[in-house]
Amino acid sequence: MFKIAGVRLIRSVFSAVSVVSWAVLLGACAGSSLPDSGGPRSWIVENVASKATAELYADVIKPGVFERLSSKVIEGYTVESGNLVMPDNSLGSLVTVRSADGSLTALVEKPKESGLLVVDTQGKSTFKIPVTKNYSQSDFIVDEVEFRRLSKTKPIIASEPKVIDIFLGYTQVAVDLVGEPHRHALAFVENVNLAFRNASVSGVSLRLVGTQVVAENYLIIGATLRNLFEIFSIGIKNSAPDVVYGVLGDHPENNAYGWGFMPGRSAIGYALRPTTFLHELGHNAGGLHCSADGGAAVPYGYGFNNGTTSTVQCGEGSVNYSSPTLKDQDGNPLGNTATADMARVWRENAARLSSYSFGPPRNFKKTGSTITKVTFGWDPVDGAVRYDFYSTVLSGPEVRKTGETTGVTYTVSDTFGRTQYFVKAVDAQGKESILSNGASR
Numbered sequence: 207m208f209k210i211a212g213v214r215l216i217r218s219v220f221s222a223v224s225v226v227s228w229a230v231l232l233g234a235c236a237g238s239s240l241p242d243s244g245g246p247r248s249w250i251v252e253n254v255a256s257k258a259t260a261e262l263y264a265d266v267i268k269p270g271v272f273e274r275l276s277s278k279v280i281e282g283y284t285v286e287s288g289n290l291v292m293p294d295n296s297l298g299s300l301v302t303v304r305s306a307d308g309s310l311t312a313l314v315e316k317p318k319e320s321g322l323l324v325v326d327t328q329g330k331s332t333f334k335i336p337v338t339k340n341y342s343q344s345d346f347i348v349d350e351v352e353f354r355r356l357s358k359t360k361p362i363i364a365s366e367p368k369v370i371d372i373f374l375g376y377t378q379v380a381v382d383l384v385g386e387p388h389r390h391a392l393a394f395v396e397n398v399n400l401a402f403r404n405a406s407v408s409g410v411s412l413r414l415v416g417t418q419v420v421a422e423n424y425l426i427i428g429a430t431l432r433n434l435f436e437i438f439s440i441g442i443k444n445s446a447p448d449v450v451y452g453v454l455g456d457h458p459e460n461n462a463y464g465w466g467f468m469p470g471r472s473a474i475g476y477a478l479r480p481t482t483f484l485h486e487l488g489h490n491a492g493g494l495h496c497s498a499d500g501g502a503a504v505p506y507g508y509g510f511n512n513g514t515t516s517t518v519q520c521g522e523g524s525v526n527y528s529s530p531t532l533k534d535q536d537g538n539p540l541g542n543t544a545t546a547d548m549a550r551v552w553r554e555n556a557a558r559l560s561s562y563s564f565g566p567p568r569n570f571k572k573t574g575s576t577i578t579k580v581t582f583g584w585d586p587v588d589g590a591v592r593y594d595f596y597s598t599v600l601s602g603p604e605v606r607k608t609g610e611t612t613g614v615t616y617t618v619s620d621t622f623g624r625t626q627y628f629v630k631a632v633d634a635q636g637k638e639s640i641l642s643n644g645a646s647r
Contacts, residue, residue, distance in 0.1 A: 212387075212417075212418065212419045213416070213417070213418045213419075213440055213441045213444060214387075214388050214416060214417045214418070246332055246333065246334045246335075247332070247333045248330065248331065248332045248333075249331050250328075250329050250330060250331065251325060251329040251331055252329055253329070254308045254309075254325060254326075254327065254328070254329035255307060255308030255327070256308075257308070259284070259286070259302055259304050259310065260272070262310050262312075262323075262325050262331070263300065263302065263310075263312050263314070263323055266312070266314050266321070266323050266333050267290055267298075267300060267314060267316070269292065269293055270290035270291060270292050270298055270300075270316060271290070271291045272288055272289075272290060272291075272300055273288045273289045273290070273291055274286055274287070274288040275287060275288040275289065275400065275403060276288065276396075276399070276400070276403070280392060280414075282305070282306055283303050283304065283305055283306075283389060283392055284302075284303070284304045285301075285302070285303050285392055285393075285396050286300075286301070286302045287299070287300065287301040287302070287396045287397070287399070287400040288300060288400070289400075289404070290314075290315070290316060292316065292317060294535065295535040296317045296515075296534070296535045297317075297524060297534075297535060298314070298315045298316040298317055298320075298524075298525070299313070299315040299397070299400060299525040300312065300313070300314055300315070301313040301393045301396045301397045301400060301480075302393070303389045303390075303392045303393045303396070305386075305389060307327045308325075308327060309324075309325055309326050309327050309385075309386065309389070310323065310324070310325040310389075311323070311324055311384070311385060311386065311389040311390050311392075311393050312324075312393070313393050313394075313397055313480045314333075315480070315481070315524075315525050317524075319335065320335065320336070320480075320481070321333050321334055321335040321336070321478075322334045322336075322383075322384060322390075322478055324384065324385040326385070334383065334478055335478075336476065336478035336479050337456075339463075341461060341462045341463065343461040343462045344462075345462040345463070345464055345465050345466065345485075345486070345489075346465065346466050346467070346468040346486075346489045346494070347428055347431060347432070347465065347466075347467050347468065347470075348467075348468055349467045349468065349469060349470040351643075352467075352469045352470055353468070353469060353503050355641065356469050356492050356503040356504070356555070357503040357504065359598075359604075359605050360604040360605070361504070361554035361555075362554070362557065363553045363554055363556075364409065364553075364556055364557045366409070367409040367410070367411070368409060368410055368411075368556035368557055368559075368560040369411050369412075369413050369560060370410070370411070370412050370413065370448050370449055370556065370559045370560045371413050371415040371445075371446070371447045371448045371449070371560070371563055372395060372412055372413065372414060372415065372447055372448065372449045372450070372451060373414075373415055373416045373417070373418075373438070373441060373442055373445045373447035373449070373450050373451070374387070374391040374394065374395075374414065374416075374417050374451050374452075374453055375417070375418045375419075375420065375434070375437065375438035375441055375442075375450070375451070375452050375453065376390075376391075376417065376418070376419045376420070376452075376453045376477075377419070377420055377421075377422065377423050377424055377452075377453070377454050377455055378419060378420070378421050378422075378423070379423045379454070379455030379456070379457075380453045380454055380455040380477035381419055382455070383455055383456075383477045383478055384453070384477050384478070387417050387419055387453075388417050390453075390477075391414050391417050391453075392414055393480070394451075394453075394480055394483050395412045395413070395414045397480045397483065397484065397525060398412045398483065398484060398487060399411055399412055400525065401484055401518070401525055401526055401527055402527075402552065404525070404526050404527075404532065405526055405527045405528075405529040405531075405532055405548070405549040405552075406529060406531055406532070406549060407527070407529075407549045407552045407553060408553075409553070409556070410552055410553060410556040412487075415445045415446070415447050416441050416442075416444065416445025416447065417441065418438050418440065418441030418442075420437060420438065423454075423455060423457065424437065424452070424454055424474075425454075425457050425459050425460055425461075426454050426457070426460040426461065426462055426463065426464060426465065426474055426475065426476060427459070427460065427461050427462075427465070428465055430452065430454070430465070430474055431452075431465040431466070431467070431472065431473065431474050434450055434452050434472050434474060435450065435472070437452065438450065438452065446563045447562075447563055448471060448559055448560055448561065448562040448563045449471045449472065449473075449487070449490060449559060449562065450471065450472040450473075451472070451473050451474065451475070451483065451486070451487070452472075452473070452474035452475070453474075453475065453477045454474055454475065454476060454477060455476075455477055456476070460476070463475060463476045463479055463482045463485075464476060464479070464482040464483075464485060464486040465486065466485075466486035466487070466488075466489035466490055467489065467490060468489040468490070468492065468493075468494065468503075469489070469490060469491065469492035469503060469555065469558075470489070470490050471490060471559065471562045472490070473486035473487060473489065473490055474486070480525070481518050481525060484518045484525065484527070485518045485519060488509075488518060488519045488527065488548060488551075490559065491548070491551050491552050491555045491559065492504065492507055492551050492554075492555050493507045493508060493509070493519050493527075493548050493551050494507060494508055494519065495508065495509060495519055495520055496508055496509060496510075496511060496519075496520035496521075497510075497520075497545035497546060504551065504554075505544065505545060506543065506544060506545055506546065506547040506550060506551070507547075507548065507551045508520060508528065508545055508546050508548070509521065509527075509528050509546060509548060510528040510539075510540050510541045510542070510545075510546035512534065512538045512539065512540060513538075514534060514536060514538060515534040515535075515538070515540060517540055517541070517546075517548070519548055520546070524540070526540060527548035527549055527552065528540055528541035528546040528547060528548045528549070529541045529547060529548065529549035529550075530542050530543050530546075530547055531549075532549075557638070558640050560637075561637065561638055561639050561640045562640065564587070564589065564631065564633055564637050564638075564639045565587060565631070565639055566587070566629075566630065566631060566639040566640050566641060566642045566643075567584035567585060567586075567587055567590075567593065567614075567629050567630075567631050567639070567642045568584065568585045568587075568642070569583075569584055569585045570582060570583075570584040570627075570628070570629055570642040570643050570644075570645050571583065571584070571645050572645055572646075572647065573615065575620075575647060578619055578620070579617055579618065579619055579620065580617065580618055580620045580647050581615055581616070581617040582615065582616050582617075582618075582627055582629070582645060583614055583615045584614055584629055584642060585614070586614050587631040587639065589631075589633045589634075590631035590632060590633060590639075591612070591632060591633060591634050592610050592611065592612050592632050593610065593611055593612070593613075593614070593616070593629050593630065593631055593632065594607055594609075594610045594629065594630045594632055594638070595607070595608050595609040595610060595611065595616050595618070595627065595628075595629055596608060596627065596628040596629065596630065596641060597618070597625050597626065597627050597628070598625065598626055598628075599624060599625055599626075605628065605641065610632075616629070620647050622647075623646060623647035625646060625647070626644045626645070626646045627644065627645055627646065628641040628642050628643075628644050628645075629641070629642045630642070
């Protein structure tokens with residue numbers, strides 16, 4: 207059994223977004239001298255609450271220049287993100303989350319150095335660089351049901367914006383690495399939204415709805431991924447997320463940086479690697495690694511490496527998802543329409559990934575039939591105001607809506623038995639669940 211150290215829930219709207227580019231302040235912060243030694247680096251910033259945020263991270267992003275793309279306030283935290291432009295025009299990224307008391311969490315991704323900056327209320331600043339390890343273990347588990355659904359159903363890009371609600375559960379070992387977990391969770395989530403903006407994944411965003419800390423340490427292995435909903439059951443129940451992610455610490459028996467269902471709605475990963483968070487969520491969306499490896503549900507569901515720069519699914523050279531519209535510092539593409547368009551994968555799977563908090567009808571099955579008609583039934587879904595009925599020719603690619611009802615049964619005309627049927631639940635706000643299991647005559 208596990209012990210619960212804390213649960214936090216959020217459901218709020220953030221303030222206005224600004225877009226501005228500016229150079230960070232030159233020189234070291236007063237009272238802060240950044241050492242050059244290996245491993246975690248620590249120093250003190252005097253009067254931290256009075257310092258501008260840019261003063262707190264100025265040294266760790268050198269020689270980069272911060273190009274801020276977003277600034278917003280979420281639950282009293284100031285969240286900023288943008289790209290780091292290096293002298294050779296290569297790009298990194300910076301995400302900062304600052305509390306009202308002056309404490310800070312910052313994710314720093316430079317082409318040759320990445321790390322986590324944490325500044326506490328007393329001004330103690332620590333910059334941690336994750337240790338690089340060589341893992342040969344695969345990092346995903348194929349969800350066979352979702353994989354078949356994704357590979358056989360014609361993808362549909364939602365016409366309205368989709369918000370994917372995510373819950374992050376932490377072990378205490380992970381919290382010891384990253385500091386205040388809620389601030390760290392906001393930084394991880396904003397890092398994904400930055401990647402969406404860079405890859406022009408419009409109309410899709412990630413939103414943090416809760417965090418939880420458990421005392422027991424868990425390994426980064428497939429078995430932990432499979433048990434994730436049990437490990438963080440209380441936080442998940444209270445926050446009703448679409449997607450669940452476990453933030454875990456280091457352990458000699460870890461066999462990967464992270465694990466994720468492909469496609470699916472849950473993943474786990476190492477606390478000091480925000481690119482692993484991006485990578486494993488890419489698996490949840492339906493993407494795999496490099497196209498040469500094969501195995502994705504769609505032919506364009508891979509990352510990309512152009513020989514100089516790579517994206518997060520096919521290496522970790524930049525905080526970006528592959529997209530044919532995205533280019534590196536030399537003008538070379540970071541994707542193509544045939545084999546590397548994770549931006550498209552995200553757009554096509556946003557409706558699915560944003561619907562898990564409102565579950566699909568269960569036990570969908572045939573309940574009766576005549577020579578010309580078939581009746582189907584299913585269990586009611588809490589919060590549903592109607593059910594939309596869908597059908598497709600068996601093994602066909604396109605699923606079409608054919609009717610709707612407010613009850614939990616539906617009768618169709620079906621003589622030949624070559625059609626498969628599904629049902630979706632719809633709530634009062636128009637939010638749709640994913641499709642139910644299929645059933646036929």
